[in-house]
Amino acid sequence: MANQKLWGGRFEAALEDWVEEFGASISFDYRLAPYDLKGSLAHVQMLGAQGILAPDEAEKIKTGLEELLAQYEAGQLEFDVNHEDIHMNLEALLTQKIGPVAGKLHTARSRNDQVATDMHLYLKEELGQILEKIKRLRQVLLAVAEENVETIMPGYTHLQHAQPISFAHHLLAYYQMFKRDFERMSFNLKHTDLSPLGAAALAGTTFPIDRELSAELMGFADLYHNSLDAVSDRDFILEFLANSSMLIMHLSRLCEELINWCSHEYGFVSLSDTFSTGSSIMPQKKNPDMAELIRGKTGRVYGHLFSLLTVMKSLPLAYNKDLQEDKEGMFDTVTTIKTSLDIMAGMLASMTVQKERMLAASQKDFSNATELADYLAKKGLPFRAAHELVGSLVLECSKQGIYLQDVSLERYQELSDLIGPDIYQALESATAVEKRNSLGGTGFEQISLELERAKRELQEDEK
Secondary structure (H helix, E strand, O other), X not given: XXXXXXXXXXXXOOOOHHHHHHHOOHHHHHHHHHHHHHHHHHHHHHHHHOOOOOHHHHXXXXXXXXXXXXXXXXXXXXXXXXXXXXXXXXXXXXXXXXXXXHHHHHOOOOHHHHHHHHHXXXXXXXXHHHHHHHHHHXXXXXXXXXXXXXXEEEEEEOXXXXXXXXXXXXXXXXXXXXXXXXXXXXXXXXXXXXXXXXXXXXXXXXXXXXXXXXXXXXXXXXXXXXXXXXXXXXXXXXXXXXXXXXXXXXXXXXXXXXXXXXXXXXXXXXXXXXXXXXXOXXXXXXXOHHHHHHHHHHHHHHHHHHHHHHHHOOOOOOOOHHHXXXXXXXXXHHHHXXXXXXXXXXXXXXXXXXXXXXXXXXXXOOOOHHHHHHHHHHOOOOHHHHHHHXXXXXXXXXXXXXXXXXXXXXXXXXXXXXXXXXXXXXXXXXXXXXXXXXXXXXXXXXXXXXXXXXXXXXXXXXX
């Protein structure tokens, strides 16, 4: 019957079952149960402190909520789709436990500010865990980089060999990306650490509530100062989804590199068996499936962002049922991001770096062509003239099937009397890397400085 609903007083007919299932959210918002109970505990304590509830009523409700929380943590609560969402399910369970006095818990609040409060509490906790996982990934990147400062590899542009670089330098580029992700998620906390509770449906309440007290009891740093905004704002979730989209994009880029590097053609790294799988038909296969899955999951995170942006784009103030669509994408993104960060940290920490293969790949190529051009420029030849000379020589070598270090000194001196016997040292990959000591460059000294700076940053993040 319609009057069995907590909101059913003005209805004469009940929803059909299939319609009710379409409108219900308990199938996914059950995850908010502990946060809903935490918010309710703060709310009833505030109601009691303000004299809105009698002391015995407040205590009875508080005890019932604490018992429900213990049951939830023990996996003993069962939810019913007939009660639509987590709020009404918990209120029904509380009513079964302590009787009609449970109905007084909803005094001076609405499901509108209740659900917003739950999501702020949920995402605030999850952001803290995600920040720890990003920090762990940055630590792993630093550890692997420290072991590979003098590991030489080809640097690429357009996926073509460009200039030799340190493998540590390559890894530290990703460290910088994840550092920015950490900063963005940290700022996201500022907009998540707000209490909407007390905004009620949209206009506040006539009861003498103390919103500062309930915010303090829930551990919020601040509260919303406009009741319409409090119940309709989902910017904090959009920020999270946008930040997550950038974070998983960075993870996906690194996965693409790992997938390439562990291929037969590259052979730069070997991934641990823990993060690889085999083939059902090809016995030799060792597939980087976990890296591929992270790369593949990028699309679902992007999709959740675009989905919520679309939901929000034309919503008038204040609450609308469309906002029920804000949760599933958030929940899925949290799970995807946390797992992907753990997998990436594990893959990097356990992979084997094939240093000799990397070095060889940086020698049998023309990535030292810029070294020859720079060598001539330092001897006084205009760089554009040096560039043209070296380009012509590369073409000549390509036709002969040799590399710049294979060219005889006699041929070099035919091209320019500026070239001396020291040219071969200048063309060495390690020399090319070591000499690039401009700020932020791949030179070994610069990398050591950046490693120390990164360690200081991580220490600051611990505070």
